[in-house]
Amino acid sequence: MTTAVHRTEPHPAAPGAASSSVPRAGRRRGPFGTRWAAVAFTAPAWLYVLGFYLYPLAGNIRMGFQKYTVSSFYTGVAPYVGWDNYRAVFRDSHFGRTVLNTALFTAGSLVFQFCLGLALAVFFSRRFPLGGPIRSLLLVPWLLPLVVSGTAWRWILDTDSGVLNHTLLRLHLIAHPVPWLASTHDSLIAVTLVNIWVGIPFNMVILYGGLQNIPGELYEAAALDGAGAWRRFRSVTLPLLRPVTTVVLTLGLIYTVKVFDVIMILTQGGPAGSSQTLTTFAYNLSFQQLEFGRGAAVGNLLILVAVVFAVVYVRGTRREMQR
Amino acid sequence: MSRTPARITRSPGRTPAPDRITGRTAGPHRRLSALAAAAAVALLTAACGTGSGSGGGSGxxxxxxxxxxxxxxxxxxxxxxxxxxxxxxxxxxxxxxxxxxxxxxxxxxxxxxxxxxxxxxxxxxxxxxxxxxxxxxxxxxxxxxxxxxxxxxxxxxxxxxxxxAPGVNGLALYYNTDLFRAAGLKPPTTWDELRSDARTLTKGTRYGIAFSAVGNEEGSFQFEPFFWTAGASLTRLDSPQAVQALTLWKDLVSSGSASKSVVNWTQADVNDQFAAGNAAMMVNGPWQLPTLDAKQGLHFGIVPIPVPAAGGTPVTPLGGxxxxxxxxxxxxxxxxxxxxxxxxxxxxxxxxxxxxxYIPSDRTAAAQLATDKPQMAAFVREVGTARARTAELGTAYPKVSQALADAVQAALAGGTSPQAALAQAQRSAHDQ
Known part of the structure; x- marks a missing residue:
């Protein structure tokens, strides 16, 4: 109210000390007060981020450098051991296999989720009877709790009584039941398949949204120029979908690297670590072997990977915005 | 939301309005309440940090x-x-x-x-x-x-x-009496008998034997009766005795007498398979008895875990x-x-x-139970010679147990030989 008063009562006739000091005082008090108000308004968000993100993150980073044993929980005493935990993790005989698994799982999931999601998005962008309801049904994997769908998949993929093996045997596509979850050769493929199924709706929905934003005139013009369906897809759809593609793939990558529940429900990372990724490895180190420092170290590596790709994502979207 | 103020600020002649909306004229009251809200959040966070412990009165x-x-x-x-x-x-x-x-x-x-x-x-x-x-x-x-x-x-x-412990438990061999009688077999006491009985009783969708080889402590617990009975020790996972025990399990799976899915089955899953008649024998504990006893049409007996050669004594892990x-x-x-x-x-x-x-931890009470409830006799007999899992290694046990479970899985679900799998386990359990 003070500022309003000052501003509505200017004194052009008195340019002396009084007139100049009054607005200045007002101006000085204004930004000062506003700044405090701004601080007060952003404080809850900051406190939230501080308490629920930064503090645990700092704790995890610190734990990665500590010898954190079960007694550390009670006494709070955990000696610092430098990079020992990281060294032990890198030297762990499971580490190489786990990193390779994580890479294969992520790459396999992303490629198929994206291709199938895009195919479905293109398919549903045409209008046809029951298109809406069918598209909604495809969202089911996304809506179901993973514990539910994971358990169902465990039954489907069961070696002896699973419906998948039963069907394949009936169709004479396989001669013997495939031990999907019970073999070191097939378990990674099985968890990747289920994760692809889980990820298709996310890809489809975002890409479908991207397709809606491509103006129909472009297709008409391309068709008039004699471009066939494939040519229109390659020269119109794909280039115009690029910004959305970047978002889908980067977010998909961050989500896939940290997938835990699917693997935990299906195989627990087994048999013999054959479907172990960095997330289940970290869980195993911390909560099965009670090597909390090493578990934290693996967790930090995961965070690092996610942060690197998050930065790529943010820079990518910023560049798109500037365009 | 954002549209309304924008439209108003653009309209000239209504000078007080923009000020009110941009909050510049809001005055000390709002600022104060914002600060108060922030302070309240801070206090709440602090309160949450210290609230712990006592939970309820001393009653x-x-x-x-x-x-x-x-x-x-x-x-x-x-x-x-x-x-x-x-x-x-x-x-x-x-x-x-x-x-x-x-x-x-x-x-x-x-x-x-x-x-x-x-x-x-x-x-x-x-x-x-x-x-x-x-x-x-x-x-x-x-x-x-x-x-x-x-x-x-x-x-x-x-x-x-x-x-x-108010009570203890262990593992023994459950067998389906109907299937054994039909095949004219007696429950196995040695590993050779176990192998041949399991092979004989495997038919169609039914397996001869079921056990749990999941990749955690539960899997180790199930393997330890065979591991210890063979004479192996947790301090040396790749001893010839250990290899002998793992070879038995691998043979059972690779000959088809046990399902490949054993690497995914928990003990509860194993119990379901046995109760459903999908397995003629299973390795399991007495805590399954209440469920199995209630199951209509299922007839079963329980014998101690078979031993490598006749006359041996089974050494099972102590549960409870x-x-x-x-x-x-x-x-x-x-x-x-x-x-x-x-x-x-x-x-x-x-x-x-x-x-x-459960079996009472008190020896006299346990002996009484064995006579009152013959079902429990095999378990009670085994508890006398059972070994506590932490007896040899103390707090180092979880790590070794994990390595052992991994070795069992590598041998059963992958192409790894028992010897190579256990050598690997020994390295990862003790080298770091």
Whole structure:
């Protein structure tokens, strides 16, 4: 109210000390007060981020450098051991296999989720009877709790009584039941398949949204120029979908690297670590072997990977915005 | 939302409006309330940080366990209520899933709010005792006379008793009597008989034998009867005896006498397979008895785990949970100890044994049970020679157990030979 008063009562006739000091005082008090108000308004968000993100993150980073044993929980005493935990993790005989698994799982999931999601998005962008309801049904994997769908998949993929093996045997596509979850050769493929199924709706929905934003005139013009369906897809759809593609793939990558529940429900990372990724490895180190420092170290590596790709994502979207 | 102010600011002539909307004229009241809100959030966060521990008055004790299946999950609260009313306290019962049980206890230890009473799996006892959050029961005057020495040892850490078991269990071989009679077979006592019986009884969708080889402590627990009976030791995972035991399991799976899915089956899954008639034999514990007894049309017998050569004695891992008391204040601790004393009493532990499928830790009571309930005889016989899992290695056990479970899985589900798998386990368990 003070500022309003000052501003509505200017004194052009008195340019002396009084007139100049009054607005200045007002101006000085204004930004000062506003700044405090701004601080007060952003404080809850900051406190939230501080308490629920930064503090645990700092704790995890610190734990990665500590010898954190079960007694550390009670006494709070955990000696610092430098990079020992990281060294032990890198030297762990499971580490190489786990990193390779994580890479294969992520790459396999992303490629198929994206291709199938895009195919479905293109398919549903045409209008046809029951298109809406069918598209909604495809969202089911996304809506179901993973514990539910994971358990169902465990039954489907069961070696002896699973419906998948039963069907394949009936169709004479396989001669013997495939031990999907019970073999070191097939378990990674099985968890990747289920994760692809889980990820298709996310890809489809975002890409479908991207397709809606491509103006129909472009297709008409391309068709008039004699471009066939494939040519229109390659020269119109794909280039115009690029910004959305970047978002889908980067977010998909961050989500896939940290997938835990699917693997935990299906195989627990087994048999013999054959479907172990960095997330289940970290869980195993911390909560099965009670090597909390090493578990934290693996967790930090995961965070690092996610942060690197998050930065790529943010820079990518910023560049798109500037365009 | 953002549209309205924009439109108003653009319209000239209404000077007071933009000011009101941009908040510049808001005055000290709003600013103050914003600051107050921020302060309230800060206070709330601080309050949450310190709120822990005491949970209820001293007339109420907290209790945690991991029984999520009948009949144990309904029997235990009943016995707790009984002992609570005897001591004159109310007991708040809480159940945490098995997988989260130890992490939860450790987290509670870090907040110095361990439950007054916790029923902890015996191989985990030393880990929890190592935190320093448990009350020494020997100092509180609770004795362990007459109990099986192995379960007494499992409850000790650095010379003090921190946990005492109301009942113990172990593993034995369940067999389907109908299938054995039809095939004209007697239950196996040696590994060779086990191999041939399992092969004979495998037919169609039915397997000769089922066991659990999941990649965690549960899988190790199931493998240890064969591992120890062969004469192997956890300090050397790749001994010839260990290779012999793993070769038996691998043969059972690769010959088709056991399902390849054993690497995914928990003991509960194994029990389901046996109950459904999909397996003629299974390795399992007495806690499954209440469920199996209730199953219509299922006839089964129980014999000790077969041994490598006739005349040997099976050495099985000792199963069972121990009661512990968490540190709080002397008054509460005394009450909790009194409740534990009641829970370990003859009447309560006998009731727990019969309702939940356990063997009383007290040797005389166990011998009595073996004569009263012949089903339990094989288990009671084995408990006499059973070994506590932490006996050899103490708090180093979880790591070795994980390495052993991995080796079993590598041999059963991958192409790895038992020798190579166990050599790998020995390296990863002891080299770091």
């Amino acid at each position: 109420t004790l907290t209790e945690t366990d991991y029984y999520d299946a009948a009949p144990q999950n309904s029997q235990l609260p009943r016995i707790l209520d009984e002992c609570g009313s005897q001591v004159g306290v109310k007991i708040e019962h809480q159940q945490v899933p098995r997988a989260q049980f130890l992490p939860k206890l450790l987290q509670q230890a870090s907040a110095r709010s361990l439950p007054d009473l916790a029923l902890i799996d015996n191989p985990d006892l030393q880990q929890v005792a190592a935190t320093g959050g448990l009350v020494s029961l020997s100092k509180q005057g609770l004795g362990t006379d007459g109990l099986y020495p192995s379960i007494v040892a499992a409850g000790q850490y650095q010379g003090q008793t921190y946990g005492i 949970e121990v009661w512990t008391v968490g540190h709080s204040n002397p008054g509460r601790e005394a009450k909790a100890v009194a409740v534990v004393k009641c829970l370990l009493g003859q009447r309560e532990s006998a009731q727990w044994a019969s309702d939940a499928g």
